[in-house]
Amino acid sequence: DVVMTQTPLSLSVTPGQPASISCKSTQSLLHSDGRTFLHWYLQKPGQSPQLLIYEVSRRFSGVPDRFSGSGSGTDFTLTISRVEAEDVGVYYCMQGLHPPRTFGPGTKVDIK
């Protein structure tokens, strides 16, 4: 199975400051059609996970533009340009290319 790792596992951020989360996979997530199936999810406290970013860098509908994704192959990054209080929760990367689909362990983000 493809193993997803995330760093850091927790992050405490001052509002208005940037934050970045790294995600690495043990196999390339590049499909032969040129798309890369790495997605980011956020689980806010007490809620179900929600899609933030799909295919590395595409923001899902309604996601603020302070969220961005980048990377290729096996190395990916989620960046929040200016963290707001509503961004607290656990962020997960997930690969959708290789069965079984696998998630990273999650990065817990809270506000200082």
Added chain:
Amino acid sequence: EVTLVESGGGLVQPGGSLRLSCAASGFTFGNHWLTWIRQTSGRGLEWVALINPDGNSKWYVDSVKGRFTASRDNARDSVYLQMDSLRGEDAAVYYCARDVDWGRLEDWGQGTLVTVSS
């Protein structure tokens, strides 16, 4: 508005069975892949099963193969997860989600809690 509502969770003894249901609305159900994902406090999110639009193709994580069976009823806009031979490590919140494209899970249910204990 897309909604997914899971039900059927509860307390079951080790070795027992449970059938989870997920009722969908707000989209053309028969056109979409559906997936089951579970979450435990110790193991985070774990993808469990995937079923294609007509229900004829299914994929499972190794740990549930031979014990769990996904199915769907497109006439009822519902997907199911039959869980047999349950183990302690199957205890989790189970979510159903709409898989739009290669793991792009645009919609999730609220989850249903499965507890496995004697």
